Amino acid sequence: MDPIKSLIQNLADQYGRQRENLLPIMQGVIERENFLSEYSMVEIAREMDIPASEVYGTATFYSFLETKPTGKYTIRVCKTITCAMKGKSQVLFAIQDMLKIKLGETTPDNRFTLLETNCLGWCHKAPAMMINNEVYTELTPEKVREILSDYMKQNGSI
Amino acid sequence: MANSYQLKRVDFIFRNENDWEKVLSTTIKKKPQELINELISSELKGRGGAGFPTGLKWKLTSEAKAEKKYVICNADEGEPGTFKDREILSKVPYKVLTAMAVCGYVTGAKEGFIYLRGEYKFLEEELNKEIAEFEYYCKEINLDFKIKVFMGSGAYICGEETALMESLEGKRGEPRNKPPFPTQAGFNGSPTVINNVETLVHTFTIFKYGAKKFYDLGVQYSRGTKLFSVSGDTPKPGIYELELGMSLQDFVYEFGDGDTKAVQVGGASGFLVPRKKFKDAAIGFKGKLTGISLPTGGSMMLFNSSRSMFNVLDNYLEFFREECCGQCTPCRVGCQQLLLGIKAVKRGDKPASYLDKLLRLTETMQLTAKCGLGQSVANSFSSIVENFREEMIY
Numbered sequence A: 001m002d003p004i005k006s007l008i009q010n011l012a013d014q015y016g017r018q019r020e021n022l023l024p025i026m027q028g029v030i031e032r033e034n035f036l037s038e039y040s041m042v043e044i045a046r047e048m049d050i051p052a053s054e055v056y057g058t059a060t061f062y063s064f065l066e067t068k069p070t071g072k073y074t075i076r077v078c079k080t081i082t083c084a085m086k087g088k089s090q091v092l093f094a095i096q097d098m099l100k101i102k103l104g105e106t107t108p109d110n111r112f113t114l115l116e117t118n119c120l121g122w123c124h125k126a127p128a129m130m131i132n133n134e135v136y137t138e139l140t141p142e143k144v145r146e147i148l149s150d151y152m153k154q155n156g157s158i
Numbered sequence B: 001m002a003n004s005y006q007l008k009r010v011d012f013i014f015r016n017e018n019d020w021e022k023v024l025s026t027t028i029k030k031k032p033q034e035l036i037n038e039l040i041s042s043e044l045k046g047r048g049g050a051g052f053p054t055g056l057k058w059k060l061t062s063e064a065k066a067e068k069k070y071v072i073c074n075a076d077e078g079e080p081g082t083f084k085d086r087e088i089l090s091k092v093p094y095k096v097l098t099a100m101a102v103c104g105y106v107t108g109a110k111e112g113f114i115y116l117r118g119e120y121k122f123l124e125e126e127l128n129k130e131i132a133e134f135e136y137y138c139k140e141i142n143l144d145f146k147i148k149v150f151m152g153s154g155a156y157i158c159g160e161e162t163a164l165m166e167s168l169e170g171k172r173g174e175p176r177n178k179p180p181f182p183t184q185a186g187f188n189g190s191p192t193v194i195n196n197v198e199t200l201v202h203t204f205t206i207f208k209y210g211a212k213k214f215y216d217l218g219v220q221y222s223r224g225t226k227l228f229s230v231s232g233d234t235p236k237p238g239i240y241e242l243e244l245g246m247s248l249q250d251f252v253y254e255f256g257d258g259d260t261k262a263v264q265v266g267g268a269s270g271f272l273v274p275r276k277k278f279k280d281a282a283i284g285f286k287g288k289l290t291g292i293s294l295p296t297g298g299s300m301m302l303f304n305s306s307r308s309m310f311n312v313l314d315n316y317l318e319f320f321r322e323e324c325c326g327q328c329t330p331c332r333v334g335c336q337q338l339l340l341g342i343k344a345v346k347r348g349d350k351p352a353s354y355l356d357k358l359l360r361l362t363e364t365m366q367l368t369a370k371c372g373l374g375q376s377v378a379n380s381f382s383s384i385v386e387n388f389r390e391e392m393i394y
Helices: A003-015 A019-033 A038-048 A052-059 A081-085 A088-099 A141-154 B020-027 B032-042 B054-063 B084-091 B093-107 B118-140 B161-168 B197-209 B211-215 B248-255 B309-323 B329-347 B354-368 B372-387 B389-393
Strands: A073-078 A112-117 A129-131 A134-136 B070-075 B111-116 B146-151 B192-196 B225-232 B238-243 B260-265 B271-274 B281-283 B292-294 B299-304
Touching: A003 A019, A003 A038, A019 A038, A019 A052, A019 B146, A038 A052, A073 A088, A081 A088, A081 B225, A081 B309, A088 A112, A088 A141, A129 A141, A134 A141, A134 B118, B020 B093, B020 B118, B020 B197, B032 B054, B032 B093, B032 B197, B032 B211, B054 B093, B054 B192, B054 B197, B070 B093, B070 B161, B070 B197, B084 B093, B084 B118, B084 B197, B084 B225, B093 B111, B093 B118, B093 B146, B093 B192, B093 B197, B111 B118, B111 B161, B118 B146, B161 B192, B192 B197, B197 B211, B197 B225, B248 B260, B248 B281, B248 B299, B271 B292, B271 B372, B309 B329, B309 B372, B309 B389, B329 B354, B329 B372, B329 B389, B354 B372, B354 B389, B372 B389
Parallel strands: A073 A112, B070 B111, B070 B192, B111 B146, B225 B299, B281 B292
Antiparallel strands: A073 A129, A129 A134, B225 B238, B260 B271, B260 B299
16 A cells, blocks of 8 residues: 555554544654645545545644645744844854755755744744754854754765 | 842742642542632632633633533743743643643543644653653542643644634634633533643642742732743843732843843733833733733843844734734734835835824724734734834834
């Protein structure tokens, strides 16, 4: 059976097929696939017996439920006021410079996606960013270059 | 300037209490009515920002007739400038769990949820371990109560209680019409108590030390302590537990960098207070405090004179525009127009008097928006535009 279908079936078995399990199932798909494709949304709808439009409507409401392809690592830089005051722009420049992509883009090797996000809740240690679920705080351009090169090394790209 | 006043620091919330088992087992030996009375006499109000009396909320849910009831801990902390709930959940989670179980006992709920914002996913694993240990103990004392962590997925509006419940039901996080209130029809239509993380911890303090201890702190109409998340232009950013009712002047003496020009109390949805009003402003719930009383979920952002208030407002409005759920027109269109409007004035495409039109728009939003998000945009907008009008224009 195709892997997405069986992934969704497994998730539905694990969480249940009631409407209230839709979010955990979508989160589970993203954990594996990095985003919700149209195909997987239709499959989720079929598996849970709800309209596909409802799945799509719910998915697109939440900013962490990506419906466009993203890389293995999604970098979310906080852009809310304190982070903006404490040098978020310089951090963002450093990332763009290093990965050679602009905000909203994914590296050609499908490894990194760069996004901005609203308040991450680390205002006392601004600026902050998340790489997948990992949080990094009190960033500087130097620090961010170190963090990213660690990620790159892990994948053998340098 | 010398300052004789000392901010009253308190240490209840992060005090490490190793006896939560004892607190839980002795508390649930009392009658539910007794516990509700204790909460009511402590005058504890919700610490998420809205300030609804907690005792009354529990009482209404306990009186509601239904087969199933729920307790929800609102850990969808998304207000710019707040980060206290994360600290509570990572340092003293067992207090939150104990309070939820007591709430379940009082109201008759057998199930509880912690709705954790997606940004705090890293807390999930540790929290689940705590819950497993906690439920084991509950079984030992024959208390039937289960807690589940539910992960949010990045939506500020889901901190609004009814939007949170929609999200918990697997839907778009759009606020519901009220009434019915969650105490009557909450999660899956059942009576539900929904409390902020900090509120639950305060109930732990009250059940352990008694209502009087809590009531004696703070001032009239604003009893007890509050966690403040301090950020911005301050040499001491961080989380502090302070008594309610202090003046903003004292707060700035303690946390300012000597050049504080304004403080945003209550995050992007709160009020901006300029330097000349520090003395008259007291931090606590609306009541008969002298001067201005500022309710807050705990966010305190300080700005010094190097900051442009236009940029601050611009940042807030962009936040609201993106986080608005889009369901009701006043909020959806209003947030967009306010953002376009202040940019147009700044560029010189619109005259300065256009700001007055925008102020009237915020009044409309305050009156007609469906939920707290749309209504509260007016707070930061009008307090920034009125106090720093020249910075909006030049």
